[in-house]
Amino acid sequence: MPIEVHKPGLSTxxxxxxxxxxxxxxxxxxxxxxxxxxAAANHLVGNAPHAAALECVYMGPxxxxxxxxxxxxxxxxxxxxxxxxxxxxxxxxxxxxxxxLDFGFAKAGARAYIAVAGGIDTPVMLGSRSTYKLGGxxxxxxxxxxLxxxxxxxxxxxxxxxxxxxxxxxKEVEIRVVMGLYDHVLAPEGRKNFLGSIWTxxxxxxxxxxxxxxxxxxxxxxxxxxxxGQDPSNIVDAPYxxxxxxxxxxxEPIILHRDAVSGGGYMMVATVISGDLDVVAxxxxxxxxxxxxxxxxEAMAARRDYRQRSQRVADLFx
Amino acid sequence: MPRHEVLAPIPGVFYRRPDPGSPEYVKPGxxxxxDDTVGLVEVMKSFHPVLAGVAGTVVxxxxxxxxxxxxxxxxxxxxxxx
Numbered sequence: 001m002p003i004e005v006h007k008p009g010l011s012t013x014x015x016x017x018x019x020x021x022x023x024x025x026x027x028x029x030x031x032x033x034x035x036x037x038x039a040a041a042n043h044l045v046g047n048a049p050h051a052a053a054l055e056c057v058y059m060g061p062x063x064x065x066x067x068x069x070x071x072x073x074x075x076x077x078x079x080x081x082x083x084x085x086x087x088x089x090x091x092x093x094x095x096x097x098x099x100x101l102d103f104g105f106a107k108a109g110a111r112a113y114i115a116v117a118g119g120i121d122t123p124v125m126l127g128s129r130s131t132y133k134l135g136g137x138x139x140x141x142x143x144x145x146x147l148x149x150x151x152x153x154x155x156x157x158x159x160x161x162x163x164x165x166x167x168x169x170x171k172e173v174e175i176r177v178v179m180g181l182y183d184h185v186l187a188p189e190g191r192k193n194f195l196g197s198i199w200t201x202x203x204x205x206x207x208x209x210x211x212x213x214x215x216x217x218x219x220x221x222x223x224x225x226x227x228x229g230q231d232p233s234n235i236v237d238a239p240y241x242x243x244x245x246x247x248x249x250x251x252e253p254i255i256l257h258r259d260a261v262s263g264g265g266y267m268m269v270a271t272v273i274s275g276d277l278d279v280v281a282x283x284x285x286x287x288x289x290x291x292x293x294x295x296x297x298e299a300m301a302a303r304r305d306y307r308q309r310s311q312r313v314a315d316l317f318x
Numbered sequence: 319m320p321r322h323e324v325l326a327p328i329p330g331v332f333y334r335r336p337d338p339g340s341p342e343y344v345k346p347g348x349x350x351x352x353d354d355t356v357g358l359v360e361v362m363k364s365f366h367p368v369l370a371g372v373a374g375t376v377v378x379x380x381x382x383x384x385x386x387x388x389x390x391x392x393x394x395x396x397x398x399x400x
Contacts, residue, residue, distance in 0.1 A: 010328055011362065058328040058361065058389060105390035203330040203386065206362040285329045285361065286386050
């Protein structure tokens with residue numbers, strides 16, 4: 001049954017596993033930026049892993065419950081409080097009619113996921129409940145919103161994701177990348193600097209992209225190809241993969257995330273491997289980041305490991 | 319008189335003034351009410367006011383203007399009536 005939004009937080013959105021299949025016509029997948037934490041939150045309350053939950057960033061919302069429910073909060077260390085009393089993260093707990101959930105200051109990470117047994121039951125748009133703000137598919141929550149909750153059965157309170165299956169949240173991270181498709185535009189020194197520098201996440205970081213500061217990268221000298229702009233980092237327009245890293249002008253790399261535009265004219269020098277997109281999602285401004293090059297085979301192995309880890313959470317409650 | 323730290327609610331760039339051409343929101347020695355804005359934090363391309371939260375007198379800023387702050391980090395120090 002419905003929950004009421006008292007205060008929306010900074011930007012709280014309904015997100016599920018995403019809206020796949022429309023990127024070719026410009027509609028990005030959206031969905032939870034940290035897919036592991038979304039799935040874990042859902043498992044904790046007995047939902048399917050792809051069910052819709054609330055994603056909040058840096059600051060939690062304040063929401064009221066009109067009926068008893070089971071909820072869980074995962075992801076960033078933004079401590080939940082029920083009627084002012086702190087509740088654990090990564091554990092499901094019951095709420096009663098009239099209870100109010102709010103949050104303390106973010107201690108680590110960037111994005112928390114609030115799952116409710118039954119799932120957030122807002123309308124499905126193109127196969128997903130995920131909010132895509134730029135495209136007008138849903139919008140961030142506002143005070144006074146009432147969110148319907150789906151049907152559920154069973155009592156799932158008291159489920160816990162053990163420590164070793166919770167992601168490490170750090171202000172110093174390594175993000176694994178596969179180089180390409182346009183890394184040939186980097187001069188040898190520029191390539192060395194891209195992989196050797198410490199990059200600091202700027203406050204310009206949202207669901208579309210994450211912008212980093214660090215060194216300036218040397219590019220090769222070349223005549224721009226026909227159809228490309230005049231900046232040395234311009235290419236003939238090409239599709240942008242989710243996780244691709246573009247470097248306009250050779251300064252300030254941007255990692256595109258799940259609300260990204262589908263294409264454009266900046267060289268992409270590398271792509272973040274799928275499992276490490278969660279690490280990007282949990283990066284707060286000032287996070288010191290190193291890009292680590294791995295091969296495609298290593299990336300495939302990392303994806304297997306990531307899926308196995310997610311499966312271990314599912315198996316806990318099967 | 320007891321001191322009260324005004325904390326940044328979110329991470330981002332802290333600004334002491336609404337725009338480069340305007341004076342600072344508050345100055346040391348100035349009295350403020352709970353609802354007064356003492357600064358801004360910019361994150362995700364938008365600006366969020368930081369409110370004093372309590373009535374008091376501004377002692378000092380705790381961070382430089384345009385520095386990057388973490389959530390829960392003190393940005394302004396107030397003296398409040400004990």
